[in-house]
Amino acid sequence: MVPTNKPVGNIAIIFAGGRGNRFGDPRVPKQFHEFSGKPVIIYTLEHFDRHDRIDGIVVVCVEDWIPNLQGMLKEFGISKVVAVVAGGHTAWDSIYQGLRCATKYFSEESIVLIHDAVRPMIDLRTIDENIETVKRYGSCITCYPIVETIMTNYSDGGTAISNPKEALLVRAPQSFFLNNILSIYKKAYREGTGGAFRDCCSMMHHYGEPLRTTIGPAENIKVTYPSDFLVFGNRQKITGH
Incomplete structure (x- = not known):
């Protein structure tokens, strides 16, 4: 049931x-691949579900896998998911669906933490820092330092070398006040620019929104290729969570 008096809270989307076609098995989306009998998405959800400052979770899911996910939520005791909604044609559009859904349950003064289902190695400290940084500055982009030299190849055959001390890898969560990111999404829709953005922080930067960062754990990678799944599996064997 959708609440009539919407609370201000911290929402994970x-x-x-x-x-995940790059993962190598088109039959099963990579977020539903299992390790030790548990899907990757459940490992991810557990971090937010067990965090005492997260008030609700909205999952944007591959539409034909929604029934599977709903069964998994019950099986693994994930209790904070308020809604599961179908994704759109692009990742950018899918996140918009999640943001719009969040407004049905929470006040637009809430904080949203946008996270990939296939980043199962997030930690509680990073979630805390995202919430606190948004409260102070209005945004928080989880990053990780680049330690190797970056070379750019241009289409004309030229190259450029970047100083890694001046660059960060952008990861997730990417967190904002719900009303702020929704207003920018609506502006992008009106202007037809949505398809140009790789992620939320790219869109916010394009429209001049100030971005603050926090450094997340090295392990907070996106499981994209089979080799990434091995990294995740080895970490689970070492840490047990």
Whole structure:
């Protein structure tokens, strides 16, 4: 039931709308691949579900996998998911669906933490830092330092070398006040620019919104290729969670 008096809270929007064709098995989206009998998405959801400052979770899911996910939520005792919605045609559009859904349950003064279902190695400290940084500055982009030299190849054959001390890898969560990111999404829709953005922080930067960062754990990678799944599996064996 949708609440009539919407609370202000901290909401995780978990993006599970992709199929992960680069992962190598088109039959099963990568977020539903299992390790030790548990799907990757459940490992991710557990971090937010067990965090005492997260008030609700919206999952944006591949539409034909929604019944499977709903069964998994019950099986593994995930209790904070308020809604599961179908993804759109693009990742950008899918996240918009999740944001719009969140407004049905929470005040637009709430904080949203947008996270990939296939980043199962997030930690509680990073979730805390995202919430606190948004409260102070209005945004928080989880990053990780680049430690190797970056070379750019241009189409004309030229190259450029970047100083890694001046660059960060953008990861997730990417967190904002709900009313702020919704207003920018609506502006992008009016202007027809949505398809140009790789992620939320790219869109916010394009429209001049100030971005603050936090450094997340090295392990907070996106499981994209089979080798990434091995990294995740080895970490689970070492840490047990």
